[in-house]
Amino acid sequence: MTVVQHTAHPAPKLYWIVALILALVTALEVAASYIDALDPVLVPLLLGLGAIKFGIVIAFFMHLKFDRPLYRSLFLLGVFGSIPLFVVLLLTFNAL
């Protein structure tokens, strides 16, 4: 019985850089939520910044960027599957 060799993953230095970027984006999000001038674009801005953080974590920390495409498909199926669920729920309660 042999042991499976994992796909090569990034070096620790890259993880520290990714963590720094995540911290900076979080700081930007919090700052943006307090700036009144950004109110008209706040929702898309915060959703965009949240999506960036989400993407960075799944790509680098969860290794989806380096792993088998099947894993990416399975996960994204769940992520995008929740969108019609959201729409159906809002329609059910006449909130859309």
Add this chain to the structure above:
Amino acid sequence: MSAHSVADPIPADHEGGFDLHRTRKTGMWVFLGSECIFFGAMISTFLLYRNTTADGPGAELFDVAFTSASSFVLLMSSLTMVLAHNAFERRDIRQARIWLTGTALLGATFLAGQIFEFTEFVHAGLTMSTSPFGSSFYMLTGFHGAHVAIGVMMLTAMVILSTSGRLHHDRGLNVELVGLYWHFVDIVWIVIFTIVYLLQV
């Protein structure tokens, strides 16, 4: 994670057999995909009821600065988790144990912050039964907290196993699967923090 998986080596692809390593990892990704639907349903419910406070307290109770600090703690726990996995792949069990312990402690810190926050909200009059807002808020953040608690327990088990010499470098998949679960808990919080806290300010 079964005792069997910890005790047995990971079989690789071979004629007539199947790849247990890939099967377990695929299973974990299917589970995480289904968890997206689970949390998606609860986030949708919160959005539906976010304005129905029934004249009780609502989002004005949120302390964004405090929750930002909690979010930072959870984000950094993802860093320590990935460093633990990396150390494990380099067969540096001692280093991996240090990072795993750090991840568990950061997770416990996040949970302590959540308990403190819930206590403050209850004292301010926001309970599960106050309003649909309260119910959906506690259900969403409470389920996330339960996931964090399960993650902390799994991390603690990993640390104990490694301390007693039962977590060898050829069992790296166990650390990877716990890591995937932990990062998932982190990304769910990224969404909750944005939608529940920041967009309500």
